[in-house]
Amino acid sequence: MTAQPERIVVIGASLAGLAAAQRLRERGFSGALTLVGDEPHPPYDRPPLSKQVLRGLYSADTTLPRPPGLRAEFRLGRPATRLDLSERTVALGDGSCLPYDRLLIATGTRARPWPDPEEAVLDGVFTLRGRDDAQRLGACLQAKPRRVVLVGGGFIGFEVASTCRDLDIPVTLLVRDAVPLAAALGARLGGLIGEVARERGVDLRLESEIERMEAENGRLVAVTLKDGERIETDCLVAAIGTLRNVEWLAGSGVQADAKGLRCDAFCRVLREDGRVAEGVFAAGDVARWPNPHDDDALVAVEHWGNARAQAETAAVNMLAGDASAMRRHDHLPDFWSQQFGLTIKLVGLADGADSFAVMHGALEERRLVAAFGKDGRTIAAASIDSARWLPAYKAAIRERAPFPLIADAVDQPRLLVQEP
Amino acid sequence: MKVVVDLNRCQGYAQCLYAAPHHFALHGREALVYDPSPDEAARAEIERAVHACPVRAITAYPDDTAAGEVA
Secondary structure: OOOOOOEEEEEOOOHHHHHHHHHHHHOOOOOEEEEEOOOOOOOEOOHHHHOHHHHOOOOOOOEOOOOHHHOEEEEOOOOEEEEEOOOOEEEEOOOOEEEOOEEEEOOOEEEOOOOOHHHHOOEOEEOOOOHHHHHHHHHHHHOOOOOEEEEOOOHHHHHHHHHHHHOOOOEEEEOOOOOOOHHHHHHHHHHHHHHHHHHOOOEEEOOOOEEEEEEEOOEEEEEEEOOOOEEEOOEEEEOOOEEEOOHHHOOOOEOEEOOEEEEOOOOEEEEOOOOEEEEEEEOHHHEEEEEHHHOOEEEOOOOHHHHHHHHHHHHHHHOOOOHHHOOOOOOOOEEEEEEOOEEEEEEEOOOOOOEEEEEEEEOOOOEEEEEEEEOOEEEEEEEEOOHHHHHHHHHHHHHOOEOOOOOOEOOEOOOOOEOO | OEEEEOOOOOOOOOHHHHHOOOOEEEEOOOEEEEOOOOOHHHHHHHHHHHHHOOOOOEEEEOOOOOOOEOO
16 A cells, blocks of 8 residues: 555545545645535534524534635535445445545444334434434424424433423433433433433433324324323434444445444454455544554544544545554544533543542532543543533543542542442 | 534633624533634634634634535
8 A cells, every 4th residue: 555545535525524635635635535425415513403503593504614725526415335445446326436546434323213114204203413404303493392302311312402491392301221321421420411401491201211102194293101101292303323324335345334344543444354455444433443542442432523533543544655654543532512501521431430530620519520430540531511621631541540540639638439 | 604613622711702702602601602604704703713712623714615626
């Protein structure tokens, strides 16, 4: 792979795809650059879709800014359908075929559809992933539905619940687990967010699931829960996770399954036999990579920050020539969520933590920084309305410094280490 | 114009609110909301916001549907 590439193809006209394209140009790549997208839209930003776009604040156009010198060709509204590693080509849904010297796969994820296909197509049943989804759901919310039922105890569910309350729409949030957001934030912080949601008028139901939906003339009118309760509703949002867009890679010889597209530490895609697929890289939600901050455990991180960072690393490595000049993808996962007026941020991955300590502030104040430990090491830190303190913990997490970092300090005489 | 803010970086210093009060706002203590597609007329204000951000979280480019595309 030492020859300098002349043609680079990016599959996924997304945050990751655009970030890679920008970095390629910044690094002096002057050849042909093509971005392929299955949606008709140029790359756009998703985080505002569950918040200000639904609420109708500002513009709904979240197209990402593109520098004038990008000189990229966009092939939009057509999905990639087949990868041929030996011919080094990608076939598109319109029958065309793109040759590449380097390929970036950033096909991301899609919303997991509601499992019952007849219920999934009812009027008033939504998922939220793309711009068109946000436009449809936003129109429904602006028309003031009687009650919104949200299914799913993740961040999208809570953010949409928050938006509904901002719009003064009654909302029921159904969470399958006993504590919401526990995988991402631990039970204490997840429980705190649940409390805040209830105070803001969300009818939060834990360990609750839908048994069936009821419709009249193809329109949702009510749901019945597993415990038998019936709730009248004309708007349901299924926020039940995502599926990775890897189906188009079937038969190509790369390692791809529901967990993601397997790549190495340099974002190079691996073949089924474990060898590197020459010239093929991956980034963003679809990529599954060895995380150096977790003993190289394989992980797929579905967050904005990783999409951009991984795409930039992949871009640099595409131009590196050989592996000795490549850069390891060592991004420390991070994310934010805004809901009920609070800003929640996390660095590192808290899933699997065995200990937790509030370092600044207090749970009762709803303003704090907390650190997470695992086997005596610091693995993550979270903030609620205290974002300025959070970056200070990144170095400790990268070093996997002893947990807790400090005990019995004069300003923290009663530092309490608890279960997360 | 098109605007995006890296909200991992944003720490709520609120300088963008002073620079471009019609296009950036805080909801609560530090939840930043902003106009992703402000009118071209706001360009000077938006550029002031970009420069004022102490953590360099704001990216903005002029709105041009053909921006960055091959002719």
